[in-house]
Amino acid sequence: MLKDKNILLGICGSIASYKSAILTRLLVKSGANVKIIMTSDATHFITPLTLSTLSKNPVLTEYSNPGTGEWNSHVELGLWADMMIIAPASANTLSKFAHGICDNLLTASYLSAKCPVYIAPAMDLDMWKHPSTQNNIEKVKSYGNTIINPAHGELASGLIGEGRMAEPDEILGFLQQELKKKLPLRNKKALVTAGPTYEAIDPVRFIGNHSSGKMGYALAEELSELGADVTLISGPTSLNISNKQIHRVNVTTAEEMLREASRYFPTSDITIMNAAVSDYRPKSVAEQKIKKATGEFSIDLVKTTDILKSLGDIKRKDQILIGFALETTDEEANAIKKVKQKNLDFIVLNS
């Protein structure tokens, strides 16, 4: 979800700034491009070297590079960002945000930012409770910024109370949820089938096909990126799914694929049937490995259930069902026939 997003991370002078290193790592791992602006006080708490190494970008603290005189354009930084996060936000910087004070690169970039701004305050409990801090919080909220509330717990001072900066993984989850709200497939459930099925002949042999599963896995990832809640029913493949939001169900045979697809289909808004399901399976499965014999050998095959058709038969009007067709002759006509026969909304024709 954060893949290729430009994130401007502002860091203020607080003990909690050590958590910014972990947050940076999590953002980069999620595929985001991260640029960091530190206040000069923040550099007393954590080094720019650590953060530039983790973010893979130079850390900026000044309006210009003292060596070259090059301008660190707060205007460009503000325009570059898809999201700005200030974590930790000190009481001091919060107050500057509330009053439009613009005396360093971070506050100037904040004023230039056109993107959503998320502020994760960190401070001692009495600083947090102070009416001026609370007024500033209300003010920055009224400008359209979002506060990621601090938690209750032990503070750097040794006191216990509210003021601990939200944990980096909570901030990451918060940002992901925020992005999800804006995605076109939010609140939609998607079901994807992928890969081949294996139909056993005996304990060591099977009838399968060359499907790699790559297409179905890519579709599942894309649907998830668009905000859908995705279930992926996968035949045997060597693929891994890196997106932890995708619920993967492993199956082997066409019968198992049918069972799982029938289980998830009724609650699915969008179903993409991409698996290469075997049309036939051996009539009976030998209990022991079949010994090599002289002469010819044949296996009786029986038809498997047509999963796409059985889902098409029970499809409701509010559901979308998409099939795939691999045709070698009369491609278009055959694909159109399949759409009608199986009550599909769309078909992807491979030839």
Ligand SMILES: Cc1cc2nc3c(=O)[nH]c(=O)nc-3n(C[C@H](O)[C@H](O)[C@H](O)COP(=O)(O)O)c2cc1C
């Ligand atoms: C050890 C130490 C810890 C501090 N922790 C915090 C803090 O968690 N939150 C905060 O608002 N200020 C904290 N301060 C005070 C800020 O560093 C100070 O207000 C500073 O001017 C903030 O500057 P900045 O907003 O430009 O980063 C701390 C100061 C020290 C010396």
